[in-house]
Each structure stands twice: as C-alpha cells, then as structure tokens.
Amino acid sequence: MPGYRPRRGGRPFSKGRTGKKGPVAEKQYVFKGSRLKETEDDASQDDARSEEDALIAAEEDQSREDKRELQSASEDEAPASNSYALLLQSLRAGKVNSEPPRKKRKVLRSEKNEDTNRSVTDEEPFEYRSAQEDAYEQPLELREEVEADEEHENGHVADADSENEEILLRDPFEKHYTTILEQDFKDAVSQVDQKQWLITSSTSDSGIRSTALFTKENPAQVSGLKSARDSHLKRRLVDGGTKIISSLSSDEKNIAGLVFNYIDIINGGRNVRNSMRLRDLSCLHALNHIFKTRDRVLKNNAKLSSLSTAEALDLRDQGFTRPKVLIVVPTKQACVRFVESIVKISEPDQQENKARFMETFSHEDGDEWQDKPEDFRQLFGGNHEEDFRIGLKFTRKTIKYFSGFYNSDIIIGSPLGLMRTITAGSGKDKKKPQDADFLSSIELVIVDHANALQMQNWQHVDHVFSQLNLLPKDSHGCDFSRVRHWYLDGQAKYLRQTIVFSDYLTPEINALASTHLHNVAGRLKLVPTYPGAMLSISSLALPFTSSVPQTFLRIPSPNPLSESDARFKFFATTILAPLxxxxxxxxxxxxxxxxxxxxxRLRNYLSTSSDTTALSFGSVSEYTPVKEVMRARSHFLSGRHALLLYSERAHHHFRYRIKGVRKILWYGVPENPIFWTEIIALLGHATDKKDGQVRAAKGGAKGVIRALFTKWDVLKLERIVGTERVGRLINDHGGDAFDFV
Incomplete structure (x- = not known):
C-alpha cells in the first residue's frame, strides 16, 4: 500500500481559555478501556464513567433474563436489584450528570455471525450499537468509545488470571517490568552502556553453540521449558500454547525458555524445517505480552474508577503510545503467515477487514514455482512484494486489520515499508519532520528471515532500529500520569526485547546486535556447528568421471577497510591475467x-581496460533487465562470451539455471551456503537432455572450482568448509592455497 499513511491517535492537550461567555473548562485526558478518552473535567468524567458502567451492567442482567427482547436502558431505568449498579451509583451520590446518557442495545447471539471464524466486513455491526443509528454510521470516535466500554466491563473479567502474589513474582513479565529494583536497574544500565558483560559459552549435544551476555544483576536464564506452565501464559492462550510448546524439539524448548524470560535472542539456526515452529513461538510470546499489558491497564482502570476524587494512586502501566510489538518480515506473504499464526493462537470470534487483508497481501503460487528450490519457494512464494506495513488491533473478541498505527497493538512491516512511513514527512512537505513516534513504546521486536532482509537493503533495517524507543515529538493524547518512569527517563531501550531469526549470521546482523540491543536481561547468540557445504557436492550428478577439486586461495589483507582493494588486485594479477x-x-x-x-568494479574494469579487450564477457545482476539477461545467457552458452559475471543477489532473487558452465571462479565465497551447491550443480550442463540425463558440454571433461577468501570472510567461509576446517584456512602458515577433493 504505497499510499498508506498512519492516522494519528488522540488529540494534543488543550489549554484552558476564556471568551465572552466566560472561561471554558480545561480538558483532561485519561485512559478508558484500551484507548485515550477526552472529558471536560474530572467531575463530569467520573460521572459519565460510573453511569456508563451502571448502564451496561443493567443491560447485561436484563439480557440474560430474556435474550429475545432488546432492552434500552437509561440511568433512571436501571433495575433496583442490580447491586453492582447501586454500588457504583452510591460512590457518586450527590453529583449531577453533565450530559444525558447515551442509549445502547445489546445485540443478541442469534444476530451475530453463525460462522465466528469468517471475516467481518465493513457492513457488519459491532457487538454494541447505538439505539438511534447503525454503528458504522457513527463517528469513529464514538464507535471506539463503545468498544472501550465493552472492554472495561468484561475484558479483565474474562481474562482474569491468578492474583496470587507468589505466582506473580515468578512471572517473567512481572520480573522484567515491575519487580526489578530501581537501583539494580540503574546498575545494570551502567554495565550495558560500558559493555561490561559477563560472557559464557557452551555447546549442546546437537551441536548448537551458544554465547550468553548478561549483567550481574540479571543473569541470563538458559533453562528450557518443560511445559506450558513454565511460560506463565494468559489463560486464553494456554490451550494453543500447550500445543506449540509440546511440538518443539529440545533445542527449541531451550530457545522458548529464553523467549519467555525476555532475553534478547540472535538465532542463526533458522531453516525451512523449523521456521513455522519458531514463528508460532514468537507469536505466542507476542500475544502473551500484549494481553498481559492490556489486562494490567484494564485492572488499573477499574481501580481508579472505584476510588473517590480525593484518593490518588500512582499507577504506571503504559508507554507513550499504544503499539507494543513490532514484527519485521521480508515479504507480504511472510506477513500473512505471521497473521495466520496469530489468529490460530488467539482464536478471535471476529476478524474485521480480513477479506481485504487476504486480497491485498496473499497470492497463490503458479505451476512454475514447483521447479524452484524449497527455500526459494518459502521466501518468494505467494505475494513477494517488499513494500508494506499494517497495524493489528486487539479487543476482547476481535482482531482488526489495517488499524491506524497509533491505535494498534502489533505493527507488521518490511524495512522498506517502515522507512516510507517514518520518512513520509520529508517528502513533499519539507517542513514536516519524520514521524517515528509510533515506535516510541515498542517493547518487543521480532525480526524473521534476517538474511533475506540483508539481500534487500540492510540500511533500512538499521535505520528502523535507530528510531526505536526515542522520546516522542508529539503527545498523541498520552496520559503522562500513567506512563512508566523508565519511559519518561528515556531508558525504554534497556527493557526492550529483540528476537532475530536468521538462516545464518553475518557481520551486519552481529553489528546490529552490538549497536542497538541494550536489554538488561541479557543477550544470547545461537549458532549451529557447520559440517561444510563443500561436502554436499559429492551427491551431485556431475557429468565427470571423477570428483571435482575445490581450491581455496587466501588473499593477504591487513584490515577490513583495504580488503576490497586487496581482493581486486589479487584477482586481476593472479586469476584474470592468465585468462x-x-x-x-x-x-x-x-x-x-x-x-x-x-x-x-569488475564490469567497469573489463569494459574499459585495454588489457582485457581480448576477453569477451557478459554480466547478470539483480538490476539487469530480463531481455539483457536472456541475451547474456544465450551468448555465454554459444561461446560468444567466454566469461559471465553473476552477482549473488541475482541468484538470490531469481535462481537462474545457467547452462554451458565449465569453470567456476568465486570472487568471494557466498553468504548463503546453499548457493555453493546450487552453483556447482550448474557445472558442465548443456542445453539438451536425452533419456532424462543432462549431457556434459563438449570439451568439458574436467571442471574447475576456485574460490578467493580473506580472513575477514571467516563467518561465511565456515559455512562452506565446515567449522572444524575453517581455523586451518584462516591461520595456516604453510601456504595460501588449499585443495579439497
């Protein structure tokens, strides 16, 4: 949705003013339900809230007595037998209502959708509607007010969990946000700022290597979950959470223990097989966090409504804005998978605008996708657009798609889509500043398929993280009396949890963690032990009678800044000159x-240098038009071009099956180890097939594989040659050439 712009929630503070008719009451802003509401003054606001609660409670009792008869109640018609209504009225005895009550009617169960799982269109009603007009003909503020009243009446009752103090003290949610002492928090923040981490390393029986960083005050909890009980889930999530946790492997249960203890996780072991389980686990944690936050707000609202004006409680339970969870994914179809997981776990009665969401975000794969590799289908299958963002809002029974950012609980977007939203003000209107206030109160960030995000534009990811948990530039209707102290002190980033799932780790991902992750609960990095992608070519059906030797050439490079120049000089003199x-x-x-x-750089050198005029070449990159790609591949196959330049991103996005390959020169080893096997599988293949067998190209009796590397390539080199061998290639002083057969 390129033209999407988030709607700002709430209105700025209004100062008292005077006119010809006397002073106008100063407006106050307080929370009611899950959103901010505006009232004229404290007295009228308290009266309106008590009468609304009494009205809804009276209607609820009357509906249970006769569901077939719709009742319209006012403050004078409330049944005398309703003790809850009498109690609320007695608390406000002697006060006069400043405005007439708004009449409502309860919609019967029979009038609701028979199929509660189908989407709710714009023509379908809310559960409560005005007695005078249809709910969707009302102003948006009135509809949200009615919905907030419903949450205030029933939300915290339906989701009520144990109030046992001992149980609450064991809840990681309470331990992370409530029970930590102020001095301990300050000491932990100081250690994080000075990077005084306590570091421990270990390797599991399955070969998963973990590196834990934690402070003295908040040691990392590395014990895995044994059951759903250990995760302290909300009651409404227990059934779905039990199914998810029981399906996890032992290593994944260890990750789950870290997730629910609010520890930052950098997991480099994501793959096609476990991606769905990791996604379900992260969605379960996100919903648990949102529902607990919402439950705390509703309970505190109830406490405040039961107190007199003279009494005061310092209840700190909110941030500057409503959004609490940010999910960053590479494609629209990946967004659909996360939403489907959220719906599966939360089991809402209604889904508003779901049909529009599925039509906009989800596509079906064509028959041509069946020939693509499995990891490619998972990433680019369906709708693979990279520019999107969407807000999800939760009420007690409903999920609302396409909610405004400042009125959403979860924001899901791509780095490009989020960047467009943040920088929208720097476009036509140069005076309007960037708007990243919707990221000011994010408490949980989930980044899935981070290696795919790096193939897009990693600078967007880095910029989005730089805008998290900053002090907002506008109030957005915030009730600062309810904002947590560490938000006001600008220290929210020290309690934000970040979860990153990636197929492999790169220097950019590690830099993101060291630069933007400051969680005082600690950080854990998980990396598998790699056997080496080069071993898998033995299973390839290559058209050679003997195995192909794989040669790795080490390039001296004193520092990473000069690495590119050293690599180019070595290639031009040692590899290209003989060719x-x-x-x-x-x-x-x-x-x-x-x-x-x-x-x-290489394309320009081959095109302009007088030393390379004798060598014909073509090039294929991610930016090459389709017609030029077809021409380059055709000339390469016919022999008109002896050399074909092929970028890693082009292979990532298109997976071209290039034919006529006899020699493979790796200017650098690929980030994705899967590409090593896929590129070598192209070796010697010709255009035609006979009897189902691919024939070798003429004259291609022996293949050649040569790869250049420096010591700064250690992470991706490890995935190619294996964890056990990478140390020898980096540190061996016996020579700079390494052959593997």
Missing part, C-alpha cells in the same frame, strides 16, 4: 561475485 593471455581458448567461465560494489 586474458589465453582468451582464444577460454569458454564457459562463470564468475560469481558476492557484492554489487565488486560486481560493478
């Missing part, structure tokens, strides 16, 4: 280049 001298006999050379910067 140019024998250009007449060269054919079928595929040059795989990891970064676009190196791709552009």
């Amino acid at each position: 140019v001298r024998d250009a007449r006999h060269q054919r079928g050379i595929l040059l795989f280049i990891p970064t676009y910067a190196d791709f552009a």
